[in-house]
Amino acid sequence: MSFASHQDWTTQGVANVAFFVVLGLIFLRTSLAEKLNPNGMISLLIGTAILAGAGLFAWYALH
Amino acid sequence: MNITTSDVILLAHAAFGGLGTLAVLWVFVDALNAREQNARRIRSAAFAVASCIAAAWILGGYWYLHFYPADKVLILNGPWPFAHNLFMETKEHLFFLTLILSFYLPLATRDALHSNAAPRRMVLCVALLIALSGLAIEGAGPVVNHSAEVALVRANAKRL
Numbered sequence: 001m002s003f004a005s006h007q008d009w010t011t012q013g014v015a016n017v018a019f020f021v022v023l024g025l026i027f028l029r030t031s032l033a034e035k036l037n038p039n040g041m042i043s044l045l046i047g048t049a050i051l052a053g054a055g056l057f058a059w060y061a062l063h
Numbered sequence: 064m065n066i067t068t069s070d071v072i073l074l075a076h077a078a079f080g081g082l083g084t085l086a087v088l089w090v091f092v093d094a095l096n097a098r099e100q101n102a103r104r105i106r107s108a109a110f111a112v113a114s115c116i117a118a119a120w121i122l123g124g125y126w127y128l129h130f131y132p133a134d135k136v137l138i139l140n141g142p143w144p145f146a147h148n149l150f151m152e153t154k155e156h157l158f159f160l161t162l163i164l165s166f167y168l169p170l171a172t173r174d175a176l177h178s179n180a181a182p183r184r185m186v187l188c189v190a191l192l193i194a195l196s197g198l199a200i201e202g203a204g205p206v207v208n209h210s211a212e213v214a215l216v217r218a219n220a221k222r223l
Contacts, residue, residue, distance in 0.1 A: 009124060009127060009128060009155065010124065010128070012159070013120065013124060013159065013162075016159045016162070016163060017162070017163075017166070020163050020166060020167075024170070038181035038182075038184070038185065039181070039184075041185070042181075042184055042185055042188050045185075045188060045189070045192070046188055046192065049160060049164070049192045049196070052157070052160055053157055053160065053196060053199070056152075056153050056156050056157050057149075057153050057157075060148060060149045060152040060153050061149055063148075
Protein backbone atom coordinates (compact mmCIF):
# COMPACT_ATOMS: atom_id res chain seq x y z
CA MET A 1 0.00 0.00 0.00
CA SER A 2 3.02 2.22 0.39
CA PHE A 3 3.66 2.62 -3.34
CA ALA A 4 1.57 5.79 -3.70
CA SER A 5 2.94 7.93 -0.88
CA HIS A 6 5.92 5.95 0.46
CA GLN A 7 4.05 5.34 3.75
CA ASP A 8 1.27 2.77 4.04
CA TRP A 9 -0.51 4.72 6.78
CA THR A 10 -0.66 7.86 4.62
CA THR A 11 -1.85 5.88 1.61
CA GLN A 12 -4.55 4.21 3.70
CA GLY A 13 -5.77 7.57 5.01
CA VAL A 14 -5.84 9.22 1.59
CA ALA A 15 -7.51 6.13 0.07
CA ASN A 16 -10.21 6.15 2.77
CA VAL A 17 -11.04 9.81 2.22
CA ALA A 18 -10.95 9.42 -1.58
CA PHE A 19 -13.29 6.41 -1.31
CA PHE A 20 -15.66 8.47 0.87
CA VAL A 21 -15.69 11.35 -1.66
CA VAL A 22 -16.21 9.05 -4.69
CA LEU A 23 -19.02 7.12 -2.97
CA GLY A 24 -20.61 10.40 -1.89
CA LEU A 25 -20.54 11.74 -5.45
CA ILE A 26 -22.05 8.50 -6.78
CA PHE A 27 -24.86 8.62 -4.19
CA LEU A 28 -25.43 12.30 -4.99
CA ARG A 29 -25.61 11.79 -8.77
CA THR A 30 -27.80 8.68 -8.63
CA SER A 31 -30.04 9.94 -5.76
CA LEU A 32 -29.59 6.45 -4.31
CA ALA A 33 -29.69 7.68 -0.72
CA GLU A 34 -33.18 9.12 -1.22
CA LYS A 35 -34.48 5.75 -2.44
CA LEU A 36 -33.20 3.84 0.60
CA ASN A 37 -35.17 3.31 3.80
CA PRO A 38 -33.75 5.81 6.38
CA ASN A 39 -34.19 3.43 9.32
CA GLY A 40 -32.45 0.69 7.38
CA MET A 41 -29.56 3.05 6.60
CA ILE A 42 -29.25 4.05 10.27
CA SER A 43 -29.31 0.40 11.41
CA LEU A 44 -26.70 -0.50 8.77
CA LEU A 45 -24.47 2.38 9.87
CA ILE A 46 -24.66 1.45 13.57
CA GLY A 47 -24.19 -2.25 12.83
CA THR A 48 -21.15 -1.77 10.61
CA ALA A 49 -19.56 0.75 13.01
CA ILE A 50 -19.94 -1.63 16.00
CA LEU A 51 -18.76 -4.59 13.92
CA ALA A 52 -15.73 -2.64 12.65
CA GLY A 53 -14.75 -1.43 16.14
CA ALA A 54 -15.25 -4.76 17.88
CA GLY A 55 -13.68 -6.62 14.94
CA LEU A 56 -10.55 -4.47 14.97
CA PHE A 57 -10.16 -4.87 18.74
CA ALA A 58 -10.68 -8.64 18.56
CA TRP A 59 -8.29 -8.96 15.60
CA TYR A 60 -5.44 -7.20 17.38
CA ALA A 61 -6.22 -8.92 20.70
CA LEU A 62 -5.84 -12.31 19.03
CA HIS A 63 -2.80 -11.50 16.84
CA MET B 64 12.16 23.95 29.95
CA ASN B 65 12.65 21.88 26.81
CA ILE B 66 9.55 21.50 24.65
CA THR B 67 10.24 19.67 21.40
CA THR B 68 8.32 19.71 18.12
CA SER B 69 7.27 16.14 18.89
CA ASP B 70 5.69 17.27 22.19
CA VAL B 71 3.81 20.16 20.56
CA ILE B 72 2.45 17.99 17.72
CA LEU B 73 1.44 15.16 20.06
CA LEU B 74 -0.33 17.46 22.52
CA ALA B 75 -2.04 19.38 19.69
CA HIS B 76 -3.22 16.05 18.24
CA ALA B 77 -4.77 15.05 21.57
CA ALA B 78 -6.24 18.53 22.08
CA PHE B 79 -7.93 18.58 18.67
CA GLY B 80 -9.25 15.06 19.26
CA GLY B 81 -10.71 16.14 22.61
CA LEU B 82 -12.19 19.32 21.16
CA GLY B 83 -13.74 17.35 18.29
CA THR B 84 -15.32 14.93 20.77
CA LEU B 85 -16.67 17.83 22.84
CA ALA B 86 -18.05 19.53 19.72
CA VAL B 87 -19.82 16.36 18.66
CA LEU B 88 -21.58 16.23 22.04
CA TRP B 89 -22.69 19.80 21.34
CA VAL B 90 -24.12 18.63 17.97
CA PHE B 91 -25.87 15.72 19.72
CA VAL B 92 -27.51 17.90 22.38
CA ASP B 93 -28.53 20.59 19.87
CA ALA B 94 -29.89 17.95 17.46
CA LEU B 95 -31.94 16.45 20.29
CA ASN B 96 -33.59 19.88 20.64
CA ALA B 97 -33.50 20.74 16.93
CA ARG B 98 -35.44 23.90 16.06
CA GLU B 99 -35.28 26.34 13.23
CA GLN B 100 -33.41 28.77 15.51
CA ASN B 101 -30.49 26.43 16.26
CA ALA B 102 -30.11 24.93 12.76
CA ARG B 103 -27.21 27.21 11.89
CA ARG B 104 -25.50 26.48 15.21
CA ILE B 105 -25.78 22.72 14.61
CA ARG B 106 -24.15 23.12 11.18
CA SER B 107 -21.36 25.27 12.65
CA ALA B 108 -20.72 22.72 15.40
CA ALA B 109 -20.71 19.88 12.85
CA PHE B 110 -18.18 21.80 10.77
CA ALA B 111 -16.10 22.32 13.95
CA VAL B 112 -16.19 18.55 14.55
CA ALA B 113 -14.95 17.81 11.02
CA SER B 114 -12.22 20.48 11.28
CA CYS B 115 -10.97 19.32 14.70
CA ILE B 116 -10.92 15.64 13.75
CA ALA B 117 -9.17 16.45 10.44
CA ALA B 118 -6.55 18.44 12.37
CA ALA B 119 -6.14 15.54 14.84
CA TRP B 120 -5.73 13.18 11.85
CA ILE B 121 -3.03 15.25 10.12
CA LEU B 122 -1.11 16.00 13.34
CA GLY B 123 -1.41 12.44 14.63
CA GLY B 124 -0.42 10.99 11.27
CA TYR B 125 2.63 13.23 11.05
CA TRP B 126 3.68 12.36 14.60
CA TYR B 127 3.08 8.65 14.00
CA LEU B 128 5.32 8.63 10.92
CA HIS B 129 8.10 10.87 12.17
CA PHE B 130 8.32 10.42 15.94
CA TYR B 131 6.51 7.24 16.98
CA PRO B 132 8.96 4.63 15.54
CA ALA B 133 11.44 5.28 18.40
CA ASP B 134 8.68 4.99 21.02
CA LYS B 135 7.38 1.87 19.31
CA VAL B 136 10.72 0.06 19.70
CA LEU B 137 10.80 1.12 23.35
CA ILE B 138 7.22 -0.08 23.97
CA LEU B 139 7.68 -3.41 22.19
CA ASN B 140 10.82 -4.13 24.25
CA GLY B 141 9.21 -2.93 27.49
CA PRO B 142 6.83 -4.63 29.92
CA TRP B 143 3.68 -3.38 28.10
CA PRO B 144 4.05 -4.48 24.44
CA PHE B 145 0.25 -4.87 24.23
CA ALA B 146 0.02 -1.05 24.36
CA HIS B 147 1.26 -1.00 20.76
CA ASN B 148 0.04 -4.40 19.54
CA LEU B 149 -3.50 -3.93 20.78
CA PHE B 150 -4.21 -0.30 21.73
CA MET B 151 -2.15 1.59 19.14
CA GLU B 152 -3.05 -0.76 16.29
CA THR B 153 -6.77 -0.57 17.12
CA LYS B 154 -6.57 3.21 17.65
CA GLU B 155 -4.84 3.95 14.35
CA HIS B 156 -7.29 1.86 12.32
CA LEU B 157 -10.47 2.72 14.25
CA PHE B 158 -9.61 6.39 13.76
CA PHE B 159 -10.64 6.19 10.10
CA LEU B 160 -14.19 5.33 11.19
CA THR B 161 -14.31 8.48 13.34
CA LEU B 162 -12.73 10.52 10.55
CA ILE B 163 -15.18 9.47 7.84
CA LEU B 164 -18.18 9.90 10.17
CA SER B 165 -16.85 13.37 11.09
CA PHE B 166 -16.63 14.32 7.42
CA TYR B 167 -20.18 13.03 6.91
CA LEU B 168 -21.64 14.94 9.88
CA PRO B 169 -21.68 18.44 8.21
CA LEU B 170 -23.41 16.88 5.18
CA ALA B 171 -26.00 15.15 7.38
CA THR B 172 -26.80 18.42 9.19
CA ARG B 173 -27.66 20.19 5.90
CA ASP B 174 -31.22 18.79 6.11
CA ALA B 175 -33.92 20.59 8.10
CA LEU B 176 -33.52 18.56 11.29
CA HIS B 177 -36.34 20.32 13.13
CA SER B 178 -38.98 19.16 10.64
CA ASN B 179 -37.59 15.79 9.47
CA ALA B 180 -37.30 12.92 11.93
CA ALA B 181 -35.18 10.60 9.75
CA PRO B 182 -32.25 13.01 9.15
CA ARG B 183 -32.37 14.01 12.84
CA ARG B 184 -32.09 10.34 13.88
CA MET B 185 -29.18 9.93 11.44
CA VAL B 186 -27.37 12.97 12.89
CA LEU B 187 -27.94 11.71 16.45
CA CYS B 188 -26.61 8.24 15.58
CA VAL B 189 -23.58 9.58 13.70
CA ALA B 190 -22.81 12.03 16.55
CA LEU B 191 -23.10 9.25 19.13
CA LEU B 192 -20.83 6.94 17.11
CA ILE B 193 -18.24 9.72 16.75
CA ALA B 194 -18.42 10.49 20.48
CA LEU B 195 -18.04 6.83 21.54
CA SER B 196 -15.27 5.99 19.06
CA GLY B 197 -13.59 9.34 19.83
CA LEU B 198 -13.58 8.61 23.55
CA ALA B 199 -12.20 5.10 22.95
CA ILE B 200 -9.42 6.48 20.74
CA GLU B 201 -8.70 9.34 23.15
CA GLY B 202 -8.49 6.83 26.00
CA ALA B 203 -6.02 4.60 24.14
CA GLY B 204 -3.56 7.49 23.81
CA PRO B 205 -2.57 7.66 27.51
CA VAL B 206 -2.17 3.86 27.61
CA VAL B 207 0.39 4.07 24.77
CA ASN B 208 2.06 7.08 26.39
CA HIS B 209 2.24 5.40 29.82
CA SER B 210 3.63 2.20 28.30
CA ALA B 211 6.60 4.19 26.95
CA GLU B 212 7.13 5.69 30.43
CA VAL B 213 6.95 2.23 32.05
CA ALA B 214 9.50 0.93 29.54
CA LEU B 215 11.84 3.85 30.27
CA VAL B 216 11.53 3.42 34.04
CA ARG B 217 12.22 -0.32 33.70
CA ALA B 218 15.25 0.33 31.46
CA ASN B 219 16.64 2.91 33.93
CA ALA B 220 16.04 0.61 36.90
CA LYS B 221 18.04 -2.15 35.15
CA ARG B 222 20.89 0.26 34.49
CA LEU B 223 21.16 1.32 38.17
